[in-house]
Amino acid sequence: MLRINEKRLLSDLNELAQIGATADGGVDRPALSERDIAARAWYQRKIAEAGLEYAMDGAGNQSAILPSDPPSEKRILAGSHLDSVPNGGRYDGALGVLVAFEALRTLKDNGIAPAVTLEAVNFTDEESAIMGLMGSKAVVGQLTMADFERSRVDVNELTRRFSAVGITRESMLAATRDDVLAWVELHIEQGTRLESSGVDIGVVNAIVGIRSIHVSFRGEAAHAGTMPMDLRRDALWGAASFVLRAKDHVMRNYSPGVCNVGVISAEPGAFNIVPAEVYCALEFRHGSDAEMDLMQADLIHLLEECAAEFDLSVSYAATPPVIPATMSETVMNAIERAADQLGLSHERMLSFAGHDTQNMANIAPSAMYFVPSVKGISHNPDEYTTDADCVKGANLMLHTLLELLRSLSKSLPQFGGGI
Ligand SMILES: [Zn+2]
Structure with a gap:
């Protein structure tokens, strides 16, 4: 040979x-x-x-x-x-x-x-x-x-x-x-x-195809000491909950697909202020475009659930996708x-x-x-x-x-x- x-x-x-x-x-x-x-x-x-x-x-x-x-x-x-x-x-x-x-x-x-x-x-x-x-x-x-x-x-x-x-x-x-x-x-x-x-x-x-979404959770800035915990609208609580739930959700339902939140930032961004706005960059990848459509719909639904749970609003914008x-x-x-x-x-x-x-x-x-x-x-x-x-x-x-x-x-x- x-x-x-x-x-x-x-x-x-x-x-x-x-x-x-x-x-x-x-x-x-x-x-x-x-x-x-x-x-x-x-x-x-x-x-x-x-x-x-x-x-x-x-x-x-x-x-x-x-x-x-x-x-x-x-x-x-x-x-x-x-x-x-x-x-x-x-x-x-x-x-x-x-x-x-x-x-x-x-x-x-x-x-x-x-x-x-x-x-x-x-x-x-x-x-x-x-x-x-x-x-x-x-x-x-x-x-x-x-x-x-x-x-x-x-x-x-x-x-x-x-x-x-x-x-x-x-x-x-x-x-x-x-x-x-x-x-x-x-x-x-x-x-x-x-x-x-x-x-x-x-x-x-x-x-794999790659899709990415810019996400902003919005709550309300407040004094980090005087505002009672149960009255806070902390944008980072929504974002944190989303990051962990998205991970579980993708591993359970979309394997071998993957997702990642690689950028996160809080405004106003001070020790003593409850975060009013949190920006995060979400990316996800999969080998099938049809699965990616489902993933995207699910992840957006999850964003809305996490926002509602913490009395926040959420907005998002997708960037041009890479098709699988x-x-x-x-x-x-x-x-x-x-x-x-x-x-x-x-x-x-x-x-x-x-x-x-x-x-x-x-x-x-x-x-x-x-x-x-x-x-x-x-x-x-x-x-x-x-x-x-x-x-x-x-x-x-x-x-x-x-x-x-x-x-x-x-x-x-x-x-x-x-x-
Ligand atoms: Zn190479």
Whole structure:
């Protein structure tokens, strides 16, 4: 059975981790920073050394390309991102790009010409140094000029970073693609489910949607000493009751969904004044949009109950939601068949973090899979996935691509199928 070159993969992973390396063993490569640009140059050089074709699109997304013969109009894409959060770990994103690259190199080394052109992609700005999931958003046509105004770096810095890699706002908006036959991504789990169950691979069946609501409870300011307790309209009593009841409610009725109150503030905000107004930011996540509708209705009902219980008023405003992304059965099945061939155990699970795959799912059958993260640590220099798991993940990428080639090439015109 065909296997990737373990030594080469692990040595590349180590070499890449030296770019933007931090003293504590992590990496610091925010998108289009000098360090990220150095990692991008490294990837381009590696692609040339491997004898693969190189391309960069208008969004700065880099691809290693293994062309089919004759070149197919449609392509199967795999990859992830080389940028990192500030002071992040060496596996998040980087491993996903390198396993896709290694799979293409292995095919080339073995003289295997794929039936469909394959690409190993490095997406620009996955980790939100600029706006997050930017490169994939451009590819699927969801990027707008207004997004640049919401960028986390100012206009001059944005222009400087873009010109450093030869892209512009206009070229980003023109980077849409309609040639993607399928997309697959390997990522570290960033959680502990695989580690605690001892399962090799997590096949992601949905990337959760995210909804957030700004909430304000209003009561009445009063003297914290003289106002009798039974006459107080304490806005924080309502908010506190809500936070705990929402937790119980979501755990009991919406598992594996999650909710969080991550911001809370009281006005006037003094030791000796009963809180008149409490603001809190509520966020909740689930893999099903229908379940999220129910969750939202329930949580709002709970807000009103908690307000009524303490004689408060409550107002709330929702921010634009992130819709859950459902993964493709075709691609999930390809991953699972490949895992079975390699003797890797697998189970389906939700991804609670955002990934480029959620964008790619808008234009092509897409799926992703996880390899274990030791102790679930990520976005942290201590992020770690064992060499053995990196190698398993890479062999799985190789065989998933072979499975996708087998199942999807039949649908292409040059193979007599016709889409
Ligand atoms: Zn990532």
